[in-house]
Structure formats: C-alpha cells, structure tokens
Amino acid sequence: MPSLSEHVMEEIRALPPQFPDVRTAVMPALDLAQEELGYLTPEAMSEVATALNLDPGYVEGVATFYTLFHTEPVGKHRMYLCTNISCKLRGADELLEHAMRAVGVKDFEQVSSDGLFSVEAVECLGACEYAPVMRLDHAYHHDLTAGKIDALIAERRSPLPLREGQGEGPKPAAAVKAPRAPRKKKSDA
Amino acid sequence: MPELRGTTRGPVLTRWFGTENLHSLDVYEGLGGYGAMRKALTTMTHEQIVDEVKASGLRGRGGADFSTGVKWSLMPKESPLPMHLVVNADESEPGSAKDRYLMENSPHMLLEGIGIAAYAIRSHQAWIYIRGEYDLPFARLTEAIGEMRAKGYVGDKPFGADWPLDIRIFRGHGAYICGEEGALLESLEGKRAQPRAWKPPYPAQKGVWGRPTTVNNVETISTVPWIIENGAAAYAGFGTEKAKGTRMFTVSGHVQRPGNYEMEIGKTYRDLIEGLAGGALPGRTIKAWWPGGSSAPVMPGDLLDTTTDLDGIKDVANLKGHPIPPLNMGGRTFATMGGSGGVIVMDDRFCAVKAAHRLLQFYAHESCGKCTPCRVGGNWAVRAYEHILSGEGGPEDIAILDRVQEGLQGGRCLCGLGDAAGWVIASSLTHFRQEYEEHALRNFCSAEKAAVNA
Ligand SMILES: Cc1cc2nc3c(=O)[nH]c(=O)nc-3n(C[C@H](O)[C@H](O)[C@H](O)COP(=O)(O)O)c2cc1C
Ligand code: SF4
Ligand code: FES
Numbered sequence: 001m002p003s004l005s006e007h008v009m010e011e012i013r014a015l016p017p018q019f020p021d022v023r024t025a026v027m028p029a030l031d032l033a034q035e036e037l038g039y040l041t042p043e044a045m046s047e048v049a050t051a052l053n054l055d056p057g058y059v060e061g062v063a064t065f066y067t068l069f070h071t072e073p074v075g076k077h078r079m080y081l082c083t084n085i086s087c088k089l090r091g092a093d094e095l096l097e098h099a100m101r102a103v104g105v106k107d108f109e110q111v112s113s114d115g116l117f118s119v120e121a122v123e124c125l126g127a128c129e130y131a132p133v134m135r136l137d138h139a140y141h142h143d144l145t146a147g148k149i150d151a152l153i154a155e156r157r158s159p160l161p162l163r164e165g166q167g168e169g170p171k172p173a174a175a176v177k178a179p180r181a182p183r184k185k186k187s188d189a
Numbered sequence: 190m191p192e193l194r195g196t197t198r199g200p201v202l203t204r205w206f207g208t209e210n211l212h213s214l215d216v217y218e219g220l221g222g223y224g225a226m227r228k229a230l231t232t233m234t235h236e237q238i239v240d241e242v243k244a245s246g247l248r249g250r251g252g253a254d255f256s257t258g259v260k261w262s263l264m265p266k267e268s269p270l271p272m273h274l275v276v277n278a279d280e281s282e283p284g285s286a287k288d289r290y291l292m293e294n295s296p297h298m299l300l301e302g303i304g305i306a307a308y309a310i311r312s313h314q315a316w317i318y319i320r321g322e323y324d325l326p327f328a329r330l331t332e333a334i335g336e337m338r339a340k341g342y343v344g345d346k347p348f349g350a351d352w353p354l355d356i357r358i359f360r361g362h363g364a365y366i367c368g369e370e371g372a373l374l375e376s377l378e379g380k381r382a383q384p385r386a387w388k389p390p391y392p393a394q395k396g397v398w399g400r401p402t403t404v405n406n407v408e409t410i411s412t413v414p415w416i417i418e419n420g421a422a423a424y425a426g427f428g429t430e431k432a433k434g435t436r437m438f439t440v441s442g443h444v445q446r447p448g449n450y451e452m453e454i455g456k457t458y459r460d461l462i463e464g465l466a467g468g469a470l471p472g473r474t475i476k477a478w479w480p481g482g483s484s485a486p487v488m489p490g491d492l493l494d495t496t497t498d499l500d501g502i503k504d505v506a507n508l509k510g511h512p513i514p515p516l517n518m519g520g521r522t523f524a525t526m527g528g529s530g531g532v533i534v535m536d537d538r539f540c541a542v543k544a545a546h547r548l549l550q551f552y553a554h555e556s557c558g559k560c561t562p563c564r565v566g567g568n569w570a571v572r573a574y575e576h577i578l579s580g581e582g583g584p585e586d587i588a589i590l591d592r593v594q595e596g597l598q599g600g601r602c603l604c605g606l607g608d609a610a611g612w613v614i615a616s617s618l619t620h621f622r623q624e625y626e627e628h629a630l631r632n633f634c635s636a637e638k639a640a641v642n643a
Contacts, residue, residue: 020271020398023379027362065381066362068321080322084283085483085533086441088547123365123551124283125322128441128531129194129290129448138324142191 003043008036012051022052026062030069039070067122075103075111075118077156080135081144083121086128095132096121098146102153116156191325195290195449196465200427201415201435202408203451206294212329214336217297223342225414226304230350233417238309242413244421246433251277251368251406252481252529252605254499257413263393264310265401272312272401275377276303276410278319278326279361279368282482283551284531287437288407290449292319292326295411296333302410303356304347305417310403313353318373320361330358365555369604370404372557383557384604408437408530429455432499436530440466443473443536452497459493462534472643473536476636477621481528483548484609486516486616488525490536499527514619516612517598525616538643540636541621542628545613546574552610563607566593570614577625580632587629590614 002009011032015025029052033044040063049056063069070078079099083092096119100106103117111118127133130142136152197207210216217223229238243258264272276299280288292299299317307315319327334356337343345353364382366372371385374397396402412434416424425433432454438461441447445467452461458480462468469475475490480502488495495507503523505513516523535544553567573589576582597611618625627633 019379020400021378024359024377026379027360031360061381062379066321066364068363083547084551085479085544085547086284086447088544089442089533089535089539122363123555124281124285126280126286126289126320128284128286128439128533130191131441131447135322135324140191140324 002047003041004033004036004047008032009047009051012048016052022054023058025052026054026059027066030059030063034069038076039073072109073111076116077137079103079117079119079149080122080125081119082123082125082127082131082133082135084124086124087132090131092132092144095134095144095146095149099134099149102150114157117153191293193294194447196451199435199451200453201424201451202291202298202411202437204415211295212293212297212333214297214333214340217295221418222297222414223301225417226301226342227348229305229417230308230348230352235309235311238305238417241421242309242416245416245424246421246428246431247409247412247416247424248432248499249406250408250412250436250530252282252484254527257405257409260393260403260405261306261310263391264403265394266311268311268401270400271314272310273397273403274303274307274310274312274315275374275397275402275404276315276317276407277368277370277373277404278317278323278407279373280323280407281320281365281368282484282529282531283548284439284441284479284482284533285529286439286441287449287530289323289326290439291407291411291437292323293329296326296329297337298414299407299411300330300333300337300356302413304342304354305413306403306405306410307354308350308352312403314355314357316377316397317356317358318361318367318377319358320367321363327358327360334358364557365551366557366604366606369606371604373404374402381557383559386603427453429496429498429501432501436497436527438497438530438532440532440534442534443470443475443539444468444534445470455496455498457494457496458532461497461532462493466534469534469536473538475534476537476539477535477541477544479531479533480525482531483533483551483613484605485528486514486523486525486612487620488616489620495525497527502527512619514616515595516615518608520599538636538640540634541617541624542574542577542634543636545617545621546571546578548613549574549610552606552613556606556610560602560607562596562601563610566597566607567610569593570610577629580628582629584629587618587625590618590625594618
C-alpha cells in the first residue's frame with residue numbers, strides 16, 4: 001500500500017520543472033510528504049525518490065541532514081523551544097523542563113500519550129528580542145512563561161477549533177511508540 | 190503582527206518602520222518605495238549601479254564584511270549560462286534577529302533591493318534562501334512578490350524596462366551551516382549542506398547549479414534602494430572614515446529593552462546597550478557581551494565604550510589592560526569583531542562557564558562533520574565543559590579547552606564555523622578565567638552565589 005496519497009504524489013511530480021535541477025525539488029517534496037504523514041517513513045522517502053526519479057539513499061541522506069525533517073513519529077503539535085544563549089539567559093531551560101512535564105514526555109523522541117504533543121529543544125530561532133521563544137504550529141510565541149505554555153497546551157487539548165491564525169499542525173503521528181534514546185546527531189546519519 | 194521591538198523611523202533601513210501596513214505594496218509605494226528600482230531600471234546602466242554601491246562604501250552585513258560593490262563587479266559581463274542573485278535569509282547566528290525584523294516589517298524594501306541588485310549583476314532570476322522556521326517573513330515575502338507580479342514589477346518588463354525579472358523563494362530546513370555561502374548553495378541545489386572548498390572558480394564564476402552567482406545578506410540588499418534613491422555620498426555621510434553607513438543590531442539577553450536597533454556605525458556599544466536598549470536590569474551589572482552574534486569573541490562588561498567601527502573594533506587596544514585572548518583570524522590577532530550585529534548581553538547573575546558550554550554545544554551540534562578539528566574538537570570541548578561544571582573537573586580540563594581552541598583556529602577548518610567555536614572558547618577562557626578556575630578547582634560558582642544572595 002503506498003503511504004502517500006495520489007494527489008500528493010501528483011504535486012511532487014509537478015515540482016521538478018519549477019527548478020533548474022531536479023534535486024532542488026527534494027526538500028519541497030519531502031515537505032509535502034511530511035505534511036501529509038506527520039513524519040517521513042522509509043516508504044514515503046522511497047516514494048518521493050521514485051516520483052523524482054532519484055536514488056532513495058540520496059533522498060534519505062537529505063532528510064536526515066536537516067533538523068526540520070522528522071524520520072520518527074512526532075506529536076500533532078510539536079513544540080520547538082529555543083534554548084540557545086539569549087533564551088537561556090531568560091529562563092529557557094526551566095521552560096523546557098516545564099513543557100516536557102506538562103505534556104508528559106521524557107525526551108524529544110517521545111510523543112504524549114494522547115498523540116497531541118512532542119517537545120524539542122532547538123537552536124536560536126532568530127527572534128532573540130522576544131526571548132524566551134517557542135515555535136509551535138507554524139507560529140512563534142514570544143516572552144514565553146510557564147503560564148503561556150500551559151495555556152497553549154490547554155487550547156490544543158480542548159475540542160474547540162483553533163483560533164484564526166494559529167495554523168494547522170501536521171496530521172497526528174500514526175502510532176505512539178515507546179520512548180527511545182535521544183536521536184543520533186544528524187552528521188552521524 | 191507581533192509587537193515591534195526596535196527602531197522605528199531610523200535614518201536608513203527603518204525610516205518607515207512603524208507605519209501601519211508597511212508590508213503592503215500600496216503603503217510602501219505611497220511612502221516613496223519602488224522609486225529607486227524604477228530609477229535604476231529605467232535610467233541607469235548596470236555599471237552605474239555597481240559604481241554607486243561601491244562608492245557608498247556599503248559592506249556586506251552577513252558577517253564577512255566584504256565590499257558589496259566590489260563583489261558585484263566580480264560577476265561576468267556576459268555568460269552563456271543564466272546568472273543568479275541569491276539572498277541569504279538563513280539568519281541562524283545566535284543573538285541575531287535583524288534580518289527577520291527587516292523582512293517581517295518591510296518585505297518590499299528587500300524585494301526592491303533585489304530588483305536593483307539583480308539588474309546590476311545582470312541576473313534575471315533571484316533566489317531568496319530563507320530559513321524554514323521563519324513562517325511570518327515567508328508569508329510576507331510570498332504575498333509581497335504576488336503584489337509585485339500583479340503590478341508587473343516582477344515579470345517581463347518591470348517599469349517598462351527590457352529586463353525580465355523573476356524572484357523565487359526557497360525554504361531551508363534547519364541547519365546553521367546553511368548560512369555559510371557554499372553550504373547555502375549546496376542546500377539550494379538540494380543536497381546536504383556542506384561548505385565548498387572555494388578555490389577558483391569562485392561563486393561569481395561557478396555558483397549555484399554551476400552558474401555565476403552572487404550571495405548577499407538580507408540587510409545588505411535592503412540597504413540598496415536607499416543608496417540608489419539618495420546617492421552614494423549621502424550614505425557615506427553616515428559612519429566612519431572606512432566603515433560607512435548605519436547598520437542593524439539585535440540586542441538581547443539581560444537588558445531592559447531588547448530589540449532590533451538601527452544605529453550609525455562608529456558610535457559605541459554603550460550608546461547601543463545603555464542608550465537604545467536601556468542598559469542592565471535594575472540592580473545588576475553587565476558582566477559580558479558578545480558584539481556580533483555568538484561567533485564574535487566575548488568582551489568584558491567594562492569595555493562598553495568600544496567602537497562599532499567595523500575595523501576599529503578589531504584593535505586589541507580596545508581591551509585596555511585586559512589580557513589579550515589567543516584569537517587568530519587569517520593569521521592576525523584581534524580583540525573581537527562586529528559580526529552579524531547580534532549583541533548578547535549577560536549580567537553578573539549568570540555563569541560565564543555555563544554560557545560558553547551552551548555555545549559549544551551549539552557549534553558541536555551544528556558542525557557539518559566535514560573537517561576533523563571541528564567535528565571532533567567541538568565534542569571534546571563540550572565534554573570538558575560538562576566535566577568542569579559537574580564539579581569533578583580539574584586543571585586538565587582547562588588544558589583540554591586550551592588545546593581544542595588552538596586546534597580549531599588558524600585555517601585548520603574549511604569554514605568559519607570551526608574558527609568561531611575556537612574563538613568562543615579562547616575569549617571566554619581568557620576573560621573569565623577566574624570563573625573557570627573556581628569551578629574546576631573549588632567546585633564553586635560565583636554567579637550562582639550572586640544570584641542566590643540577590
Ligand atoms: C557558519 C557560518 C554561518 C553564516 N551564516 C550566515 C547567515 O545566517 N546569514 C548571512 O547573511 N550570512 C551568513 N554567513 C556569511 C555568508 O557566508 C556570506 O559571507 C554572506 O551571506 C555574504 O553576504 P554579504 O556580503 O551581503 O554579507 C555565515 C558564515 C558562516 C561561516
Ligand atoms: S569547519 Fe566545521 S562546519 Fe565548517 S566545513 Fe568544517 S566541519 Fe563543516
Ligand atoms: S537565542 Fe532564542 S531566539 Fe535567539
């Protein structure tokens with residue numbers, strides 16, 4: 001059974017003519033795949049490779065290099081908390097701990113038991129004047145506090161629709177897996 | 190729209206900031222925007238624009254500080270292959286947010302600059318490589334390019350000129366190294382982002398897709414419309430003898446008013462940190478500050494009177510009796526540098542060793558792994574820092590840090606990331622040696638004590 005829907009495959013096949021070289025289409029194609037599935041399964045990567053007529057190993061090599069691609073399941077809402085220097089100076093470490101406790105995950109690989117959340121500490125998000133900062137559902141959240149994190153979590157747990165402008169996260173990850181060791185560094189891949 | 194933190198109505202880049210809906214084409218044009226692009230495309234030759242930008246003294250704001258006009262003049266006059274302008278909007282240097290501030294608030298200023306620069310270097314297609322996390326700037330630029338297209342400002346005959354122009358956006362996917370010129374071009378080609386070993390041919394001969402390419406930073410290109418509109422002499426009226434103009438600074442960390450400030454080059458970091466950003470938090474003292482992103486060597490808190498002049502700042506005389514760190518830039522020693530303009534301020538309640546540890550984690554994590562000193566050295570340093578901070582360290586850990594910083598510097602690495610990691614260790618270890626020794630020898634943290642006693 002193919003993992004990517006026909007219309008996504010269609011969109012992916014339409015990408016190469018937009019670029020001077022087919023390889024430039026790899027990341028936009030992986031974006032479409034990740035948007036549909038929540039993360040990049042080996043099957044999805046090989047389907048992308050087939051659609052672009054590229055070697056699957058090449059596609060996987062690209063996917064594993066960049067931190068915004070996920071090759072393991074992630075929560076429907078993934079919290080990217082900046083812990084780099086400007087945010088750390090303003091309390092990011094405590095907020096990271098708070099966020100992980102609040103959704104009940106022990107590491108960055110784990111997905112909360114309801115499948116809704118996962119958390120990741122990230123490098124500078126380029127919004128240091130608003131430190132501490134978090135990116136969630138394609139939007140930045142500024143001057144973060146434990147209270148703000150709780151409110152963002154509560155909004156997403158409640159069945160009410162998201163307010164306008166809050167964006168749509170990726171679809172829920174397929175299965176919730178047991179916690180695993182921290183992800184290998186991308187350069188080891 | 191997030192609350193605007195930083196300069197509005199500044200002299201050059203931020204002159205219209207604070208105007209409602211400045212991001213829309215109508216508002217931008219109503220204030221005089223696109224006048225420079227019209228002027229350039231309809232009344233100036235390619236050479237005239239390049240000469241004007243050369244004469245303005247504008248130097249690249251991405252960190253490498255190279256003359257923009259000279260860079261443009263290296264592009265071939267004729268090429269059998271298409272030529273490209275690539276705008277570096279990857280902004281990932283810790284402490285830097287100014288490119289985001291510019292794109293979010295005034296996307297058309299960047300796009301107008303792109304129109305002028307592309308024409309100047311004889312390119313018909315420009316690419317903006319923007320980091321994947323920048324959701325709002327991406328949305329703003331996408332919308333703005335749509336507005337341009339509707340008006341014909343991109344298309345077959347912008348402003349009636351016979352110069353077809355296309356502007357495309359490519360989104361990055363999270364990797365600091367993509368900001369480095371060669372790695373950025375690799376990434377744009379759809380590959381893993383690893384820096385290129387630049388020997389001839391250089392990007393101006395063989396850049397992205399093997400075509401002649403110029404890479405410029407967002408702020409650099411955003412400055413161009415003002416120069417074309419007001420003239421090189423007016424721009425060169427700002428700044429010092431050699432470092433012309435104004436530039437953007439991001440001030441973050443322990444200050445009262447963090448923000449993105451536009452300031453004339455040549456004023457001091459005191460003007461910026463205490464003046465514009467409101468200075469230290471009440472009752473605290475500034476202990477350390479990084480002048481230009483985490484890669485610019487850290488400075489002690491009592492040296493705020495250092496100039497923002499891009500050459501003058503390097504002079505070791507700025508250190509005024511502080512020990513001179515073993516810093517090496519192409520064989521030359523220096524005090525620190527202007528870098529990306531991301532000014533990080535840290536006060537007496539925060540531990541200098543912990544700060545350096547966090548930065549080394551960053552450099553180790555972001556190393557692309559191509560060169561051994563960078564791939565291995567970063568991890569060695571992180572382990573030494575962990576050991577020191579765990580209370581189990583000793584003088585041998587400080588010795589390891591010393592060896593690692595030396596190994597990272599002095600042309601042993603292919604790109605600036607390795608050097609920067611070495612500079613972080615060397616400058617922190619020199620200026621805050623006492624804190625390292627307290628931790629390593631006595632398992633004591635004076636910053637923590639200051640915080641507890643406060
Ligand atoms: C590790 C590393 C990261 C860099 N990151 C950026 C960046 O995020 N943005 C940028 O404009 N330049 C960055 N640069 C500098 C670029 O390589 C290049 O010099 C610059 O984009 C040229 O534009 P300019 O001449 O307008 O400054 C980086 C350099 C290195 C070594
Ligand atoms: S210095 Fe580091 S980041 Fe730069 S090319 Fe070498 S290994 Fe890669
Ligand atoms: S350090 Fe957190 S946004 Fe820059």
